Amino acid sequence: SSNEAPPNCARHVAVIGGGLVGSLQACFLAEKGFEVELFEAKEDIRTRKYASGRSINLGLSHRGREALKLVGLEDEVIRNGAVPMHGRMIHSLSGKTSAQAYGKKGQNVLSMDRRRLNETLLTAAESYPNVKTHFRHKLVQAELDKGTIVILDRNTDREFTLRPDLIVGCDGVNSAMRAALFEYGLINYSQEYLTHGYMELHIPAKDGKFAMEANYLHVWPREPFTMIATPNPDGTFNCALFLPLEEFADIKIRGRQVCLEFFREHFPDAVTLIGEQELTESFIANRACKLMSIKCSPYHYKDKAVIIGDAAHAMVPFYGQGMNCGFEDCIVFSEALDKFDGDLAKVLPAFSEYRSPDAQAMCDLNLYNFKEMRSLVNSRWFLFRKYLDWFLQWLFPKRHIPLYTMVTFSRIRYGEVVRRWKRQTKIVNWTLFGMACLSVVVTGIFIRRFVNLE
Ligand code: FAD
Structure with missing residues (x-):
């Protein structure tokens, strides 16, 4: 048939x-x-x-x-x-950079x-x-x-x-x-539109070489904005700036000087990397694109x-x-x-x-x-949880796999990824809670002993 x-x-x-x-x-x-x-x-x-x-x-x-x-x-x-790209390179407001690996050695995007x-x-x-x-x-x-x-x-x-x-x-x-x-x-x-849109910018090569460390996704997390840059084989970087669409429109209307001030305030190191003239020209000429899910x-x-x-x-x-x-x-x-x-x-x-x-x-x-790209990567708690995730993966390689690793370096079904992530998060939260309780009890016992001794 x-x-x-x-x-x-x-x-x-x-x-x-x-x-x-x-x-x-x-x-x-x-x-x-x-x-x-x-x-x-x-x-x-x-x-x-x-x-x-x-x-x-x-x-x-x-x-x-x-x-x-x-x-x-x-x-x-x-x-x-x-x-x-082996991981993210976080750019702080002061211009300091810190690397966060994506996963184990050899895992890259x-x-x-x-x-x-x-x-x-x-x-x-x-x-x-x-x-x-x-x-x-x-x-x-x-x-x-x-x-x-x-x-x-x-x-x-x-x-x-x-x-x-x-x-x-x-x-x-x-x-x-x-x-x-x-x-x-x-x-x-x-269908869901984000209030944020994105605009592409360009970081040229410096003397024919990468102007920043090549093998990273560079991130400037500046809640509520963020900018990312990814490397090209020719030594340049492509940037994507994510801002609320209203902010894009507002800066465009107010002109080059305001654009420059905005960048100097939020992304000072990027101004040098992109170049003042190129930056303002591109910003005014380029289109902000909408993002939709x-x-x-x-x-x-x-x-x-x-x-x-x-x-x-x-x-x-x-x-x-x-x-x-x-x-x-x-x-x-x-x-x-x-x-x-x-x-x-x-x-x-x-x-x-x-x-x-x-x-x-x-x-x-x-x-x-x-959310992670705008702010979480900046938080100490987030970093602590990330290290904890890796430690637990080292202890239980089959049972505990960090979220990013499951999404990016595995073929576990996305739905299963979410279920496992929620389960793992619950276990980690309860473990941390248990450890916090235990340390309170131990401290209490210690203080009582100390007081008794007096
Ligand atoms: P498209 O690439 O959009 O191709 C659709 C094609 O169909 C086009 O060529 C179009 O001309 C043609 N077409 C449309 N209508 C018709 C028609 N009526 N008749 C005939 N042809 C038609 N994904 C990643 O995995 N990694 C990333 O790092 C990543 N970064 C991204 C960054 C940005 C800023 C954006 C916007 C997206 C990113 N994506 C990324 C997503 C990725 O770009 C898309 O998922 C991917 O392009 C989808 O491919 P597609 O072939 O389904 O659609």
Whole structure:
């Protein structure tokens, strides 16, 4: 019967979006023998020219690397330019810096250039004979009950209709495929804007070298603001400044001098690193971008369509997991295809059911980490708890794993990560409480003895 289709039967899949997740998903599907057509609304990123020539970078960690490894791309991606970050470097207001390792020795997050990564993935997808890519081809309509999609070819300004066996929406945070799912399915959905937005700034190289220590994610925690900087292979750093959107607008209106004063007050060492003129010029010229968290479920419509990556779960960037989670979606989807022998009527619901709670847990963890990035990293209590976490991990390596390690350096399901973290926190809190009680009792006994002696 059609329900028992062999896993490698050549079926036609339309992948919508040739961003990071779409191009990787095309590779995964090609490996399974599907005939893949990838439609990307924009021009091919490999030939696109950017006015500034810069683009933000991304932290690639364990989950993303595992996905790349499965399609044989991990080494190539790293070879094409990656700077390992071993931990956070905290910049205090006085300009002092202190390093906080991410985890054990050898555990690091790779700072990658987004554009170069996307280029590598697209070229890899095109290397499969069963993948065809179409740029400047935009999905404009999807009638999911019929399984049809309408694509606008921007080169000719013509529309055409396709009826693939499966439509995979990898079209990012403003996904047209997600909108189509709303129209045809029963979708639970929530969207949350942060009052904070972000702006990109740039720290140039100093005499051709990194102006700060290279192998760290630099953080300036200044509740309610924060700034981070990540290294590029060419010796520069990309900064992301997070401020309330109103603050951005206010400073922009009040002009360069106010901008400079703001930086001198909150990020004095960054003024020197970025350069006064470059800083004020960029601040006035650059756009502050909004940050949004999106949760929805399920991710599919019958056996016809599914969404993955940011289209399914956009998250704020404070854990550096958006892309990693999207890459892990590709693994989970591929495993579901194997498990159900490619029977899409079973694969799609199983994927939604398995993945949606995990991605939702990760969306929440990101919001928690925003607090950590703004203020907690500055607190002695936070540091004490971090060291305690590592000590407990050393004592009980299988039972106690710090939160950051579980998220960034493991493939434990995100939902399970949250459950374990809550359980571990409870145990640590009770242990600390017990130790505090014990020390009060011991001190009491000691004082009584001392008083008795008198
Ligand atoms: P996208 O990269 O947005 O790609 C979607 C693609 O679909 C685009 O190419 C778009 O042109 C195309 N498209 C859209 N609509 C259509 C249509 N109708 N038809 C055809 N094509 C269409 N993640 C990490 O893992 N680590 C990090 O350190 C990290 N840092 C981040 C920092 C910032 C400031 C931000 C904003 C995000 C960060 N992320 C990070 C998240 C990461 O950028 C996203 O999770 C990732 O880009 C999602 O990939 P995607 O392919 O799902 O979506």
